[in-house]
Amino acid sequence: MKKNSNLIELVNIETVYEGERLPVIYDVNLKVEPGEFISIIGPNGAGKTTLLETINGLLTYSKGKGFVFGKEIKKHKSEIRKEIGYVIQNFEMDPLAPFLCKDIVMSGRTGKIGTFRFARKKDWDKVWYSMGLVGMIDFANRPIGKLSGGEFQKILLSRALAQNPKLLLLDEPFSNLDYASRKQVETLLNRIHEKNNITILIVSHDLNFVPSRCKRIIVLEHGKIIMDGSREKILKSEIINSIFNGNGGKI
Amino acid sequence: MIDFPSTLLITSILGALLAGFACSTTGAFVVRMNLSSIGYLMSHAAFAGAAFGLMISIDPIIGAIFFSFGISLVLGPLAEKARLESNIVIGFLFSFMIALAFIFLNFIPGTAASARALRILWGSIFSVSTTDLFLLSIFSFIIIVFVVIFYKELIAIMFNRKLAESSGVNTRLYYFAVLFLTGIAVSLSIRIVGGLLVFALIINPTSTAYQFFFDFKKIFIFSPIIGIVSCLVGFWLSLISDFPIGASIVLISAIVFTIAIIFSPKRKKGKSKIKKVLA
Numbered sequence A: 001m002k003k004n005s006n007l008i009e010l011v012n013i014e015t016v017y018e019g020e021r022l023p024v025i026y027d028v029n030l031k032v033e034p035g036e037f038i039s040i041i042g043p044n045g046a047g048k049t050t051l052l053e054t055i056n057g058l059l060t061y062s063k064g065k066g067f068v069f070g071k072e073i074k075k076h077k078s079e080i081r082k083e084i085g086y087v088i089q090n091f092e093m094d095p096l097a098p099f100l101c102k103d104i105v106m107s108g109r110t111g112k113i114g115t116f117r118f119a120r121k122k123d124w125d126k127v128w129y130s131m132g133l134v135g136m137i138d139f140a141n142r143p144i145g146k147l148s149g150g151e152f153q154k155i156l157l158s159r160a161l162a163q164n165p166k167l168l169l170l171d172e173p174f175s176n177l178d179y180a181s182r183k184q185v186e187t188l189l190n191r192i193h194e195k196n197n198i199t200i201l202i203v204s205h206d207l208n209f210v211p212s213r214c215k216r217i218i219v220l221e222h223g224k225i226i227m228d229g230s231r232e233k234i235l236k237s238e239i240i241n242s243i244f245n246g247n248g249g250k251i
Numbered sequence B: 001m002i003d004f005p006s007t008l009l010i011t012s013i014l015g016a017l018l019a020g021f022a023c024s025t026t027g028a029f030v031v032r033m034n035l036s037s038i039g040y041l042m043s044h045a046a047f048a049g050a051a052f053g054l055m056i057s058i059d060p061i062i063g064a065i066f067f068s069f070g071i072s073l074v075l076g077p078l079a080e081k082a083r084l085e086s087n088i089v090i091g092f093l094f095s096f097m098i099a100l101a102f103i104f105l106n107f108i109p110g111t112a113a114s115a116r117a118l119r120i121l122w123g124s125i126f127s128v129s130t131t132d133l134f135l136l137s138i139f140s141f142i143i144i145v146f147v148v149i150f151y152k153e154l155i156a157i158m159f160n161r162k163l164a165e166s167s168g169v170n171t172r173l174y175y176f177a178v179l180f181l182t183g184i185a186v187s188l189s190i191r192i193v194g195g196l197l198v199f200a201l202i203i204n205p206t207s208t209a210y211q212f213f214f215d216f217k218k219i220f221i222f223s224p225i226i227g228i229v230s231c232l233v234g235f236w237l238s239l240i241s242d243f244p245i246g247a248s249i250v251l252i253s254a255i256v257f258t259i260a261i262i263f264s265p266k267r268k269k270g271k272s273k274i275k276k277v278l279a
């Protein structure tokens, strides 16, 4: 079947939040091949987060059909999630939270290790490795609530990487990072993408930060994919400039 | 102080110790999983259930387990739906449970009715039977096994439920399990600590431990230790002062919590360092 050649396939997807009448994203058709590196951009409220969470099944689509790894999302949620790393958009962390960074990174592997099983040495190796990748190894024994926004974001990224995912969904991973850290994380993403043949979807509302290996851009507005194409084509287009008020296009 | 037969004393001490362990261990999870208000309601449901048990002349513990299980079935799904006004529902059910409890207590048969009713209200350590001890021991064992086996899932959920779910954890199952275990801990301790105060024993020791540690493993170890110590000291206080046992235990654990807040290293702002710099 053709379906299996796509890593993600969404057909006429529509997602409604519980208790709402109108869908937040609709008529979404998306095919992603293994190994693609895609940026999803759009203004606040466009539905970017909703799209990511529809892909990993945290939100259930109300119409259409969705497949990840050739499996229908609705039916195989927990199975496909083990292979998807997700970095959530900023959330408030209680400063007194009683968790150490290394345990948080390890928690990314929870599903992968499996119920009734314990973390082994190879799991910890993966944790140290992915903390090293984001340059946070010195923070292993620090309480998670005592990190700066950027440090926290890097821990979340290494949590997702520790999962050794086939698909990485990143929701605004740059939002709290300073220029140097952005560069560092961008280089890291490029490297991971190059080495591991991983598929990456990265959400951002900042046109100025599309990682260099990212060859495809999807533009969301008001819940619809209004553009989907090569990086060059999208960045040159007029619509982009009107959406982002002349703020974009300069890469 | 009166003289007690030593077996009675030992049974009571063991009862206090096990109730302290059971409640404060479940508490470590209840507090972090934001189940406090549901747990609070559940302890009152257990109280109503115990009163119901007394009314129809069965073991109040059975009534308590039955009621708290019912509540976790009703409220488990509620905890899922952020959109439903769960606080309103909890407030409503809370007063409803108290009303039920008082009605049941009113109908307890027999002449010693009021004494027995007061016992499940305030707690009475000398009504602890060996069956209670046996059940509490089994429960303590089960909760240790539960935590050891599902430690990584529980940590993932307590950090962030959405992220846990996104890495393939069926978070709903664990919420239910924790609610259910809380119901049992409350039901088994109700005769010792009393229905009105048992929930303090779930919240206070954990909240105390939270003031000192940033590593959940330590909280999981110290929360029961603080719970047990509070129970034993509370027991001693109630012996020498003739306070009701539940009240003394809660009093002690509240004092410990207050002291913890005052001396919590988490709240210190490193004054000494600043002084050094200035000098």
Ligand SMILES: Nc1ncnc2c1ncn2[C@@H]1O[C@H](COP(=O)(O)OP(=O)(O)OP(=O)(O)O)[C@@H](O)[C@H]1O
Pocket: A017, A018, A020, A024, A042, A043, A044, A045, A046, A047, A048, A049, A050, A051, A089, A205
């Ligand atoms: N839990 C919810 N219930 C109802 N509506 C929601 C919910 N979460 C988001 N929405 C609505 O869905 C729309 C899209 O939200 P979404 O979070 O996907 O936007 P986004 O593109 O990620 O925006 P941002 O750039 O601000 O992160 C918004 O209009 C928002 O109001």
Ligand SMILES: [Mg+2]
Pocket: A048, A049, A050, A089, A171
């Ligand atoms: Mg968003």
